[in-house]
Amino acid sequence: MKYIFIGLSLLLAIVRADNECWSQTYALKEYYPCCKDQTQPVYKIESQIKFGKENGVKCTLGPYVPDFVDRERFDDTREEWNAFKIKWDxxxxxxxxxxxxxxxxxxSMLNFGWYSTEDTKPVIRFGTQEDMSDAKEFTGNVEYYKNLLIGSRKYSIYSNQVTVSGLERNNTYYYQRYIDGKWEKSVKFVxxxxxxxxxxxxxxxxxxxxxxxxxxxxxxxxxxxxxxxxxxxxxxxxxxxxxxxxxxxxxxxxxxxxxxxxxxxxxxxxxxxxxxxxxxxxxxxxxxxxxxxxxxxxxxxxxxxxxxxxxxxxxxxxxxxxxxxxxxxxxxxxxxxxxxxxxxxxxxxxxxxxxxxxxxxxxxxxxxxxxxxxxxxxxxxxxxxxxxxxxxxxxxxxxxxxxxxxxxxxxxxxxxxxxxxxxxxxxxxxxxxxxxxxxxxxxxxxxxxxxxxxxxxxxxxxxxxxxxxxxxxxxxxxxxxxxxxxxxxxxxxxxxxxxxxxxxxxxxxxxxxxxxxxxxxLDYVREEEPEPECWAEEFGYECCLFSSMVSYVDDKGRYWDFQNGNWCGVTNKPMIINKSKIPYKPNKCWSLERGIQCCPSSIKSTSYINDGVYGVVNENNGIGFRYCGIQLPVISDIEPNNNTPVSQESTCWANDYGYDCCGPEIVKGNYIDNDGIWYQNDSYWCGLVTYNKNDIEIVNDQCWPDNKFKCCSPVNDQCWPGEYECCSPGTKVEYTDEEALWGVENDISIKPLNI
Structure with a gap:
């Protein structure tokens, strides 16, 4: 009776699609009337549906024609389909x-992978006999992946990987997986x-x-x-x-x-x-x-x-x-x-x-x-x-x-x-x-x-x-x-x-x-392109294995690209060349002149090339972002245009984050984070080399920009009461919370800085 009921439903659906205005109850997008004149020319076809126009309004011509493979429409696989529904559940x-x-x-190798709910060593048996009498065991790696909620029950899911080797061509094999405490039925593999x-x-x-x-x-x-x-x-x-x-x-x-x-x-x-x-x-x-x-x-x-x-x-x-x-x-x-x-x-x-x-x-x-x-x-x-x-x-x-x-x-x-x-x-x-x-x-x-x-x-x-x-x-x-x-x-x-x-x-x-x-x-031999000599090695850089674009053209006309956090020389014929003139300031932030900070060292690739070479820094847990300038390669045969000695060596801690340290004219900072104390204005950042109680300047009785942290209140230059001692002057800031700046001495404990 169930099969007959389904058949009647299909029959009714087909009759309705052919003889009634199916598009008035159509589940997708807008509802359309059926054209009164079904013999009119086709105005438009969208996803196999034919449309006409009457009084300026779109209307459908002919029966519904699906734009996907709906298994309910196929009578020749009806029995298989009904059985599959049960198997699916x-x-x-x-x-x-x-x-x-x-x-x-x-x-000669196969890479097996599967999920399990147990943290056990994954094993695959592989052999030429169906009873596995000559099978060899191959073990692999397992790692915890995630929790998965199935119904009301939460399962720990482990990812298993095993590689099998030694397969020969024109041969028949069998394999078994060990899972849930037992060997599964062997599977034929030819x-x-x-x-x-x-x-x-x-x-x-x-x-x-x-x-x-x-x-x-x-x-x-x-x-x-x-x-x-x-x-x-x-x-x-x-x-x-x-x-x-x-x-x-x-x-x-x-x-x-x-x-x-x-x-x-x-x-x-x-x-x-x-x-x-x-x-x-x-x-x-x-x-x-x-x-x-x-x-x-x-x-x-x-x-x-x-x-x-x-x-x-x-x-x-x-x-x-x-x-x-x-x-x-x-x-x-x-x-x-x-x-x-x-x-x-x-x-x-x-x-x-x-x-x-x-x-x-x-x-x-x-x-x-x-x-x-x-x-x-x-x-x-x-x-x-x-x-x-x-x-x-x-x-x-x-x-x-x-x-x-x-x-x-x-x-x-x-x-x-x-x-x-x-x-x-x-x-x-x-x-x-x-x-x-x-x-x-x-x-x-x-x-x-x-x-x-x-x-x-x-x-x-x-x-x-x-x-x-x-x-x-x-x-x-x-x-x-x-x-x-x-x-x-x-x-x-x-x-x-x-x-x-x-x-x-x-x-x-x-x-x-x-x-x-x-x-x-049969004797065809592919002629590979020879690798060109690497001119960039002269300046202490590698050449790009391949580059689709030139990120920077130096004053000598040489092509450079920025890949995986490093500059490399371009030796192939690139498709896109950035010819923008960028001020050559090695170890200096060229983009500050354009009101954009330079990138921290964690930025590994370019995101935007126009009037310079830019990366992207994610903010607000990846919801927002800002552009940053990628610093240029240090090239020994080009004179810097900022009167700064060319050097790849630096003792400035701020260089690790893509910034310079402040010059002697800047003696007070106005921003602090876990990396150090900074001076900031609208277009410039630099790091203070040392820290002491005079390094922080409170501007207009306000805390640092954005009120990110509370300001510390010096108490007669004494350490405030608590279970921690105060750090010695000049200790680097390692951690900041809403109460204080904290440092580490002798790798023993975190102590509040006395500022």
């Missing part, structure tokens, strides 16, 4: 211990032919992304977060199963996902974890390694890097002071393919160039180089592709870097709209294109092929941008779930290595784009 939603089988450093294999690639599974879409069973209601996550979880599992069905004769060896695996970006931790549970639950993913990148929806917490055990992670990042570090750039080799994965939510020339350099240094001889990151560098989706973040921030960094390391293929997502570029090359200033076409073989073409994958679950499907661009060869929006396949083949007869790329509709398995065929001769 009972087995999947709250199973936060799903295992991740990540790619290892190379094809390695494939290293000369004939394939990868699945997808964009934005974004499980949960259909939340807020109209409920097909009742158009006046929206899908809840849980309903949407369940819907998209089923579609994700179906996408994976259909990919394996398509390649049943030669099953995939690796899954590449270009970010936004989960949808939640509102810091709803439980919801976000249900979406990761959905991501990892398909059975086929237990038998294939995957590699994923951080999407913009995953940048707000650290769930990504605690679920996934990424190989060769670049952890010495430029912005290590970030409150949240969701994941790292990393790389691995798989057979004759080098894969580099970048996080494009926090653009850093330093991080990207070091990751790329590390990758090609460790694996210089792979035939193919693939780079994957979330934001579509050469896409054509309406939502993001032409935005200033991509065009003005990411392209100047990534275009020359990808060209320098002769990348073959870039896989992106982000826009939920599919596109394939021509081959895009870069000369250091501008990009150029070499035309591509389907079903034609290109031997070692000039330039990079960029593919922007569509949404793998169909949870969000967006339209095309109207911009006229020359780099797009093909684009489409099928309004279905989709995936891509890259076939790698070593053709001995023709003496070439070949990749063939196709893109597929999940339900029909029809090709929606492709084939794109690229070949390289």
């Amino acid at each position: 009972n087995e999947i939603r709250d199973n936060f211990k799903q295992i991740s089988v990540f790619s290892g450093d190379n094809e 390695t494939r032919d290293p000369d004939n294999f394939n990868f699945i690639f997808v964009g934005d599974p974004q499980i949960g992304g259909s939340h807020g879409k109209p409920n097909f069973l009742d158009m006046s209601k929206e899908l809840t977060n849980d309903e949407a996550t369940r819907n998209d979880a089923f579609n994700w599992e179906r996408t994976m199963n259909k990919a394996f069905e398509l390649k049943s004769n030669n099953p995939p060896s690796l899954l590449l996902s270009a970010g936004d695996q989960a949808d939640d970006e509102k810091l709803q931790d439980y919801l976000d974890e249900t979406q990761f549970s959905a991501l990892l639950q398909p059975a086929v993913l237990k038998g294939i390694p995957h590699a994923m990148t951080v999407g913009n929806h995953e940048q707000y917490n650290e769930n990504f890097r605690h679920h996934f055990n990424t190989p060769n992670s670049f952890t010495e990042i430029e912005r290590s002071d970030r409150e949240v570090i969701p994941g790292f750039n990393y790389f691995f080799r798989f057979n004759n393919v080098l894969v580099v994965v970048l996080d494009t939510n926090e653009p850093s020339t330093y991080d990207y160039s070091h990751t790329m350099k590390n990758a090609v240094t460790k694996y210089p001889d792979t035939t193919w180089r693939i780079v994957m990151f979330h934001h579509d560098l050469f896409g054509i989706g309406r939502t993001h592709s032409q935005g200033t973040y991509i065009v003005n921030k990411l392209r100047p960094i990534l275009n020359p870097l990808l060209a320098k390391y002769k990348v073959d293929l870039v896989i992106n997502g982000h826009d939920h709209y599919y596109s394939t570029s021509h081959f895009v090359s870069f000369d250091g200033v501008n990009y150029d294109i070499s035309e591509i076409s389907e079903n034609k073989t290109f031997n070692n073409p000039k330039g990079i092929l960029y593919i922007t994958a569509n949404c793998a679950t169909g949870s969000k499907l967006n339209p095309r941008n109207d911009a006229k661009v020359d780099y797009i060869y093909h684009s489409n929006q099928t309004y279905t779930a989709t995936f891509g396949i890259i076939d790698f083949e070593k053709d001995i007869e023709k003496q070439v290595n070949r990749i063939t790329i196709n893109y597929y509709d999940v339900e029909s398995l029809d090709v929606t784009d492709g084939s794109y065929i690229i070949e390289k001769d």
